Structure formats: structure tokens, C-alpha cells
Amino acid sequence: MGMTQSQLLAIHELEASQPDRAKVDAWMAGRRFPIVEGGRVTFVFRGDADGVTLRHWVYGLESNSALQRIQNTDLWYLVLEVPPGSRVEYKLEIHRNGHSQWIEDPLNPHRARDPFGANSVLQGVGYEVPEWTRPDPLARPGVLEPFAFHSKALGAVRHGHVYLPARFRRTRLYPLMIVHDGSDYLNYASMKTVLDNLIHRLEIPDVIVVFTDSPDRLREYANDERHAKFLTEELVPDLQKRLPLQDRPQSRCLMGASFGGVASLSTAWRYPGFYGRLLLQSGSFAFTDIGRRNRRGPLFDRVVEFVNAFRAEPTAISERVFLSCGVYESLIYENRSLVPLLDGTGMQVKLVEARDGHNWENWRDRLREGLSWLYPGPLMMIYE
Numbered sequence: 001m002g003m004t005q006s007q008l009l010a011i012h013e014l015e016a017s018q019p020d021r022a023k024v025d026a027w028m029a030g031r032r033f034p035i036v037e038g039g040r041v042t043f044v045f046r047g048d049a050d051g052v053t054l055r056h057w058v059y060g061l062e063s064n065s066a067l068q069r070i071q072n073t074d075l076w077y078l079v080l081e082v083p084p085g086s087r088v089e090y091k092l093e094i095h096r097n098g099h100s101q102w103i104e105d106p107l108n109p110h111r112a113r114d115p116f117g118a119n120s121v122l123q124g125v126g127y128e129v130p131e132w133t134r135p136d137p138l139a140r141p142g143v144l145e146p147f148a149f150h151s152k153a154l155g156a157v158r159h160g161h162v163y164l165p166a167r168f169r170r171t172r173l174y175p176l177m178i179v180h181d182g183s184d185y186l187n188y189a190s191m192k193t194v195l196d197n198l199i200h201r202l203e204i205p206d207v208i209v210v211f212t213d214s215p216d217r218l219r220e221y222a223n224d225e226r227h228a229k230f231l232t233e234e235l236v237p238d239l240q241k242r243l244p245l246q247d248r249p250q251s252r253c254l255m256g257a258s259f260g261g262v263a264s265l266s267t268a269w270r271y272p273g274f275y276g277r278l279l280l281q282s283g284s285f286a287f288t289d290i291g292r293r294n295r296r297g298p299l300f301d302r303v304v305e306f307v308n309a310f311r312a313e314p315t316a317i318s319e320r321v322f323l324s325c326g327v328y329e330s331l332i333y334e335n336r337s338l339v340p341l342l343d344g345t346g347m348q349v350k351l352v353e354a355r356d357g358h359n360w361e362n363w364r365d366r367l368r369e370g371l372s373w374l375y376p377g378p379l380m381m382i383y384e
Helices: 005-016 021-028 182-188 192-199 225-242 257-272 296-314 332-343 358-364 369-373
Strands: 036-039 040-046 051-056 064-065 075-081 088-098 099-103 112-113 117-123 141-153 156-164 176-179 210-212 252-255 278-279 322-326 348-355
Touching: 005 021, 005 051, 021 040, 051 075, 051 332, 064 075, 088 358, 112 182, 112 358, 141 225, 156 182, 156 332, 182 210, 182 358, 192 210, 192 369, 210 225, 225 257, 225 332, 252 257, 257 278, 257 296, 278 369, 296 332, 296 358, 322 358, 322 369, 332 348, 358 369
Parallel strands: 176 210, 176 252, 252 278, 278 322, 322 348
Antiparallel strands: 036 040, 040 075, 051 064, 051 088, 088 099, 088 117, 112 117, 141 156, 156 210
């Protein structure tokens, strides 16, 4: 790949100057890293190493690319083409004395957290962290209340949190959203802040949100009859007894990302017409066109069985379905393939794609569009 002229000149001028430590210090002073210019990005690492490799999660590109060292220095660089608007999470792999270590980019202040730790974040030209994901001092905060529920269907206790909007009154009736992997949405996708902000701005109505978790999500979220029964026949009726909820399908929404998207769709499939809204983010909707064996491994066997069955006989199980997926994910094909099937049943369907990967901040960045399309508040209704 080539470089932009300014990047090329800057690197070559440094190389041609027979740089010493002082010249490298001077060259780095005042620069932001990675260096983003148009559709290309220069990754830079400074330090003693036998080799440096860029590790990223962009499906379809070589997952490891070597940085080049400027001779007689400890400065390494790599230039890649990155489309405008991209957001890419990555790490650097440092090779020393026969050993390798993955680290966050020490020159890049941008980080994204997930249940496995943190990654560095490349923000391409045109990408900005949405301002509605940050705390707004003018937005009255809602309340998170912990709950524990003993499920007969699952034979165990499930924990989570209930979000009550700031203007909550028991004399009013509210829509209900149930969120799979709720703790992760709260911890890594800023969802409480997003709800506070969107409700304050009248972009969505006041809504009650239940954040649920599973200690065995890969099994329970993979079209598990017991999980669907827990949500629909146990949790929702219990919530209706304790909270002022609207009792109609269009006021009930299931939501989840990855395997949580599968759990949302499969639960609605098992109880057609009960959930009038679905919000599915990067759903792991693996299927096979020929044969039963799937390329994603045995964890996906039940998912493939469910999605194959749905594809064979697609039916209208909800009213509105919002999907989002990153174009840098391996799942983009499966999510795109699902849209015409859903649309053909008469359900209202919307798919939003982004230049991002399979991660929590991608799902965070799509919340405003998804929530306001499924549940338009007074302000958004004006523009519908």
C-alpha cells in the first residue's frame, strides 16, 4: 500500500537525516498517533524490539501486519488504507528474545473496554464518539435497581437490574425492554447514560428496561427453550405484577448483541406476536445452505439449526425489527441475508451498517438510531 505524500515525506525525511534519539524526539513532538490523513493511517511504535506486528479485528484483511523499523532507531511504522468513518480496535504484538506480548498502543490515548480487557482504538477521518453517549449534566438520571429472580424453567436464580426513568410514576404505564447481557451493555456500551440522554431529549419515551445476565450464555442464548420460557412465562408476568407496564406487543422489546441477538430472535420465534419490537446487534445468525455442518464450530450447532429452520419457513413473529452490524465483522453476510427474509413476512425491518467490528462500542454507537426507530419519542415522531 502507498502513503500520502505528507506521510511519505515525513518518514523519508527522518530516515534520510541519519536520525539519532534527539531527532526522533523532535519528529515525534506534537504529533498525534496513529497519524490519520485522509484514507490512510500511520501506526507508530517506539521501543526496543526484534519485531512489531499490528493485530486487528477487521474481517477480510490480514490480521497481522509487520511494522518497519527506521534503521539505527527504535522507531517502527506501518501505513494502511482505512476508509473514512472507520473505527478499528487493535493491539500491538511486540517480539523480543523469542517471546511475544500483545499490548495496547502506548502512543494512542483512545481505549475501548470489554469483558476481556481493553484495546486501542483507531478513529478514522470522520469518526467521532457520539456526544449522546456521554453524561449530560442537564439530563435527569434514571435509577438502576438490582433484582434476583428464581426461574423454575432454568432451575436457578438469575440476577440483573431494572432501569426506571427519572420521571417514573406508578400512575403511568410504560413500555418494557429486556436486554440480554445487560451488565455488559451497562459497563461497556454506556446504556444507562444513553437512556438518560435520549429520554431527556424526547427522542424516545420514558421506558422501563430490564438488564438480564446469564452465567451460561453460549448455551442458554442458543435457541434454548428454557430461556425463552423464563423470559416470557416467568419474568414478564412477574414484572407486570410489580411495575406499571403497558400490556400490548408493541410495548415489549427484546434486545441483544451477538449470541444475545440470537436469544432475542429465537425467543420471539417461540412466542410469535408477544414481542412487538426486536433490536438485534451483530446477531450470530449462522446458517448453512448445503448440509448441516457449520464452519463456526460446535458452539453454533443449535444456532444453525434454529436459523436454518427460520429461513426455511420465515414468519412474522414481531412488528418492527432493527438490526445493526459492522462491515468489518465476519457476521455481516449473515445479518444482510436475514433482512429480506424478515421483510418478506410483512414485518418492518431496518438494517444499519457501520465501519466497525464486533465490539461493544459499535453496538453503543447504534443505540440512538435503533431505540428511536423502535420507540420514537415526541421529538422523533415529528420527523417520521
